[in-house]
Structure formats: structure tokens, C-alpha cells
Amino acid sequence: xxxxxxxxxxxxxxxxxxxxxxxxxxxxxxxxxxxxxxxxxxxxxxxxxxxxxxxxxxxxxxxxxxxxxxxxxxxxxxxxxxxxxxxxxxxxxxxxxxxxxxxxxxxxxxxxxxxxxxxxxxxxxxxxxxxxxxxxxxxxxxxxxxxxxxxxxxxxxxxxxxxxxxxxxxxxxxxxxxxxxxxxxxxxxxxxxxxxxxxxxxxxxxxxxxxxxxxxxxxxxxxxxxxxxxxxxxxxxxxxxxxxxxxxxxxxxxxxxxxxxxxxxxxxxxxxxxxxxxxxxxxxxxxxxxxxxxxxxxxxxxxxxxxxxxxxxxxxxxxxxxxxxxxxxxxxxxxxxxxxxxxxxxxxxxxxxxxxxxxxxxxxxxxxxxxxxxxxxxxxxxxxxxxxxxxxxxxxxxxxxxxxxxxxxxxxxxxxxxxxxxxxxxxxxxxxxxxxxxxxxxxxxxxxxxxxxxxxxxxxxxxxxxxxxxxxxxxxxxxxxxxxxxxxxxxxxxxxxxxxxxxxxxxxxxxxxxxxxxxxxxxxxxxxxxxxxxxxxxxxxxxxxxxxxxxxxxxxxxxxxxxxxxxxxxxxxxxxxxxxxxxxxxxxxxxxxxxxxxxxxx
Numbered sequence: 113x114x115x116x117x118x119x120x121x122x123x124x125x126x127x128x129x130x131x132x133x134x135x136x137x138x139x140x141x142x143x144x145x146x147x148x149x150x151x152x153x154x155x156x157x158x159x160x161x162x163x164x165x166x167x168x169x170x171x172x173x174x175x176x177x178x179x180x181x182x183x184x185x186x187x188x189x190x191x192x193x194x195x196x197x198x199x200x201x202x203x204x205x206x207x208x209x210x211x212x213x214x215x216x217x218x219x220x221x222x223x224x225x226x227x228x229x230x231x232x233x234x235x236x237x238x239x240x241x242x243x244x245x246x247x248x249x250x251x252x253x254x255x256x257x258x259x260x261x262x263x264x265x266x267x268x269x270x271x272x273x274x275x276x277x278x279x280x281x282x283x284x285x286x287x288x289x290x291x292x293x294x295x296x297x298x299x300x301x302x303x304x305x306x307x308x309x310x311x312x313x314x315x316x317x318x319x320x321x322x323x324x325x326x327x328x329x330x331x332x333x334x335x336x337x338x339x340x341x342x343x344x345x346x347x348x349x350x351x352x353x354x355x356x357x358x359x360x361x362x363x364x365x366x367x368x369x370x371x372x373x374x375x376x377x378x379x380x381x382x383x384x385x386x387x388x389x390x391x392x393x394x395x396x397x398x399x400x401x402x403x404x405x406x407x408x409x410x411x412x413x414x415x416x417x418x419x420x421x422x423x424x425x426x427x428x429x430x431x432x433x434x435x436x437x438x439x440x441x442x443x444x445x446x447x448x449x450x451x452x453x454x455x456x457x458x459x460x461x462x463x464x465x466x467x468x469x470x471x472x473x474x475x476x477x478x479x480x481x482x483x484x485x486x487x488x489x490x491x492x493x494x495x496x497x498x499x500x501x502x503x504x505x506x507x508x509x510x511x512x513x514x515x516x517x518x519x520x521x522x523x524x525x526x527x528x529x530x531x532x533x534x535x536x537x538x539x540x541x542x543x544x545x546x547x548x549x550x551x552x553x554x555x556x557x558x559x560x561x562x563x564x565x566x567x568x569x570x571x572x573x574x575x576x577x578x579x580x581x582x583x584x585x586x587x588x589x590x591x592x593x594x595x596x597x598x599x600x601x602x603x604x605x606x607x608x609x610x611x612x613x614x615x616x617x618x619x620x621x622x623x624x625x626x627x628x629x630x631x632x633x634x635x636x637x638x639x640x641x642x643x644x645x646x647x648x649x650x651x652x653x654x655x656x657x658x659x660x661x662x663x664x665x666x667x668x669x670x671x672x673x674x675x676x677x678x679x680x681x682x683x684x685x686x687x688x689x690x691x692x693x694x695x696x697x698x699x700x701x702x703x704x705x706x707x708x709x710x711x712x713x714x
Contacts, residue, residue: 114313116306119354123298127245128198130238130295131345131352132442137198143444144199149416150444154199156423157438161196164189165208169215176518179223183232186216188435190236194243195438206247213240214252217259224267227275228282231289234264235345238289238296257297264293265304276315280490281331281339283319287312288342288349295353313358316346320363327368328460331491332389333376334514337396337433340369344398348443361405365462370402370411375458375468376481377414380507384466384481384500388491388514391507395419397436400443409446457570457598459577464489465565467577469598471503478503478602482594484563484579488530493542494557496584497549497594501604501697504644508697509548510624512541512673523669532559540670546663546678548623550581550608552588561586566593569714573600576713588617595710603698609710610693612685621693622661622680623648629677631658637679644699648679651694652707656681 126133132140143150167189170182189212197205216222216237223229237260245253268290275282291312294305320343322330329336343366347357361367376384377393385391395418403411419440456470464485471478479502487494501509520527525535537543537556544550544557561583569576576597585592590611597605610619627639627646634657635650650656661678665671685691694707 114310114358116309116354119356120298120302120306123353125299128243129353130242130292131348131439132198132243133352136352136442140441140444141199143446144441149420150441152423153419153441157192157441158196158200161192161205164193165204169212171215172219174223176521178226178518179229180226180232183222183229183236184435186212187232187236187239190240191435191438194239195441197247198243203247206244209240209244210248210252213237213256213259217256217263219263222263222267227268227273227286230264230267231286231342234260234268234289234293235342237264238292242296257300260293260297261301261304264289265297265301265308268293269304269308271311276311277318279319279322281319281335281342283315284339284343284346287316288346291346292349295349298353312346313350313360316343316360317363319343320360320366322463323363323365323369325365325462326460327365327370327372328462328464328466329369329372330463330485330489332385332387332464333373333383334385334389334394335387335491336369336373337394337398340373341396341398341433341436344401345439348401367402367406370399370406371455372460373399374411374414375455376466378479378481378500378502378507379473379475379477379505380479380502382500382502382507384468384483385511385513386466386481386483386495386498387464387489387493389511391511391513393418394433395422395437395440396433397439397443398433400440400445404443404445407445415440456572457568457575459565459568461565465563465579467565467568467579467596469575469577469596471598471600471602475505476503478598478604480509480596480598480604482577482579482596484565484581486562487537487557487559487584492530493547494537494544494559495547495549496544496557496561496563497579497581498547499596499606500548503602503646503699506627506641506644508625508627508639508641508646510626510673510676511548512546512624512676515539515541515671519671520669525669530559532556534559538667538669540663540665540667541673546624546673550585550592550594551620551622552585552617554618554620555588557584558586567595567710567713571714574598574713576605578710578713588615589613593710595713597713599705601698601700601702603696603702603705605705606695606697607707607710608691608693610685610691612687612689612691614687616687617685619683619685619691619693620680621656621682621695622678623695624663624673624676624678626675626677629660629679631660631679634658647696647698647701649696649698649704650681651696651704653681653683653691653693656683656693
């Protein structure tokens, strides 16, 4: 374990020192002067902070078992008020922040039964305490410092809980709270803060191992934004106060994960939203840190229009990461050159393997993603074999995405029970019946099963990903392999090769879409969306016939998938028989592609 004794003794007593110092502020002001985007962003942060001046202080209102919404609102207000103050020296921002922080530290607690709430509140108070340190009155400074310890650090110092050495975003977020809280009040509680900082340096890498080998985040791109943002806040906190990140940023796959995030965002403006992931791509200020750290401004190329929408008051203000928007300025760097992306096809491995394919990086270019892994993964769904498809700037093949947690828990379901018979799989959006994959004999996928990528090609004439899904369907099939290929024209081929065992199997092929569905014939469907048409052709199964499936909620806890339809077909496969299913998605009546067995794809 790292011994921080010498580093702590040499820490600067000047404030601000947490995430930003006076030298950083000078660089930020230069960026604002030299770049119109940063100029507009700074004006927006200040304008937003002025709007907060008229708001009533927050109160301790729980949502079910969580205080998280309140903690996040505090983090947003304190960051906006803090950066606005540092950019303007306007004491009205400091006065409002002091008022808000005094209310927060008057709460009975920050809800330690759900430690994320404590962690985010501690981050908020740490930033406020440090950034406003020189202008807080002595009495308020003392109270806030004590609140950070008593309501934050003391609660976060527990050792016998899963998140401390866990592998999920809870590790990153909770240790970040402990790190930033400790760095803010380092001199006042030396024994406690040293212990928490050394523990974090030891334990954060456990969660960061999940980025290996190549950056694919097991919990999907939305949770990448969450877990990675707080991981980077901890790293940036260490760098700002100690001048080192203890090589955390060198963990295998970590910096590569910024490319993963970029590549899982489709040209439609939607994520490849597998697992518990919302559909709409949102701003992630942490991309600015990666762009600066790697000297690769292309990593923020897609962030700029998202933030410009927000600044034009057209953005998604339910965006979970909006509260971190000021960090885009703190991590700002040169934007003179934004080179275009060149990687079109990418295989990601690790705990949740996915294959990604693009026709190009233009708005109208085709994009597709195919999901492997296991339903038992963190925030996992029974979505093995599911795919998404964009073309002409529109999403055609959908993933149902996230079902909000609180309403489910309010109904009494045990949302996180991932056993085969667990409540989690009673939720329609989370099981295979709602996903663009196969369902065999009306059975759930096997939770304990795992799918790997077994073949991949980045040849743009015929780029493909193949996954072995046998374990996921082991109770009904001897083998199951799915291939997804993107042709040079951007059309998509989805092909399944199945081997049935001693008992016959009813195989359902399905795809979720928000387009208007018109069944043209037994083997052709036309999807219509914003004046565009996409055809789906069954190429080699004459007994198959397109149909629509009822996806209206059957249970009180299920919410509708807005505007969606489920189309597909069923086939009866006799005992010990093999079956090949092939569906071609294309925008024009092009020449039908040659259908080869998956083993001959190359």
C-alpha cells in the first residue's frame, strides 16, 4: 500500500487546489479568449449559475430508498456556482453556495444506506469548501468542514461493505467521494484522510480492471459516463493536490475506453444502449479530460454539438451528467484541430464483448452493434445476440434500454436478483422477449450462459462479427451462432445457424423498431420513418412469415416502450435438425447478397 506521509506534508495550503488552481484558471481564461466554443460555454455556466441565485435551498427529500437526486442537484449547483465565482469574482455566487452548503450539512444524514448518495454529496461539499475557501466566513467554513467529515468521510470509512473492493461503478463513485472529501480537509483530519486516500489508491484499481483489455465498459456506455467520470475526478483530484495519479490512469484499457464511448454512440444520436442504458447520447464532460490527457481532440468532436444544444436550451436537461458540465472548461484544451475518426469496425472483448461496424462517420452512414457477454453481467439484460442498426441518421433496430429503478422497487420486486428465477427477469425490458434476439420455446435465456466473439472482420466490403450463443440457449439447443455483417453499401445481414437437440424447438426471431411497420409479403417488411424506407427480407426460410408481436405491458411494473413495435417470425425446427435463418436489412432493392455458411464468412 502507498504511504502518503511525505506527500501530505508537502501539500499546498493555498485554495483552490482541488481539481483547479490559480495557474489552471489562467489557462482556462486563455482558452476562453482564444476559442468561441469555450467563450460560449463560460458564458453559459455563468448564466446558469445566476439562475440558481433565485432558487430556494434544497431539502432532504427521499425518492424511495434514495437521496441521490438531491445529492446530484447539490453537485450541479455547487459546480456551476463555483466555476462562475472563479471566473468572475462575483461574491453573490459565493454567498449562494455558502447558503446551500450550510443547509446540506444540517441534514440528519446523507443517506448512508445508499452510499452513492453520500459519495456525490461529499464531492459537492468538497468542491464547494475548496473553491470558496477564501471567501467563506470562519464560522461557516468550520461547520462545512465538520459536515464533510461527520456526514461524508466517517460514513465512507466503513470497510466491511461490497463497494470498497467491488468491480462496479459503486467502487469508483464512493471512493471518489472519499478521495475528494479527504483532499479538501486534509490538514484538519490527517489520520482519517490518510487512511481513506491510501485505501482508495489500493481499491480503485479493482474496479478499473474491468476496462481491460481494450476499454469496453461492462455496464454499457451510459454507466461508462457515470463510473468513469468519478474515476477521473478521483484521478484529477490526486493530480491537482499531490502532483501524481499513482499510475491509475495507466490501468490496462482505461484510456482506450474513451474511444469505446465514442464508438458506441450512433449517428442517430442514440447509444448502442445494451444493459441498463438510456437511449439518448448525453454530454460527458469526462471526454474533455481524455482529450487533454491523450492530446487527442477528436475524442470531444461529438461532445461539442451536444453541449451547444444544451447552451441553446435545446439539450436533454434530464441528462445524468449535466451536473458535471463545468468540468468541460476545467479540462479544456486546444480545439484548433478536430481530426475525423478513421476506425470503422471494432471488436471489443472483456467481460461484455461487442462488435461495432460503421459505413463511415457521417450523419447518414450506417452503424450497427452486436452484443455478446452474459445476462449475469453488471446491470445485465437477457440481450445476448441483440443488435442495433442506424442508417440515414435514424435508429431502425432498437434496444429497449433501461427500466427506471425506483418504480420497479416500489412495486416490491427485487430488481437486482439475477438468479434464473429472479424478479429481474419478470421485467419485460430486461428479458429476451423485448430484445432483438432469438427466443427458443418461449424460454428465458440462461443467466449462467456466456457468449464470446468467435470471428471478426474489419474488411469494409464485408465486415462482420460472429458470436457463439450456445451457452445462453443450452437448455433448448445444441448450438447457436449469430453473425452480423455490414456490407459496403451499409446494408446489414443477420444470420443465425442453429443445431437442435433431441427435442424439437420453436425459434422466434425478433427485432424491435420505432419505425412504422408494413408487412409487404411473408418474406418482406417495409419500415417507414421520416420519409425513409428500410426493407427487411427473409432470405432462406420459405416457411417463415413476418408477423407483429404484442409488446403492450402485461404487468403493473412494466412501462411501455414508447412508439415501438416488435416484428419477427417463428420456425419449428425438428429434433436433431439444423436451421439457418438469414435476414437482410437494406434501404434499396440492391442485388441480394450471397448467403454463405458462417464458417465461410471472410
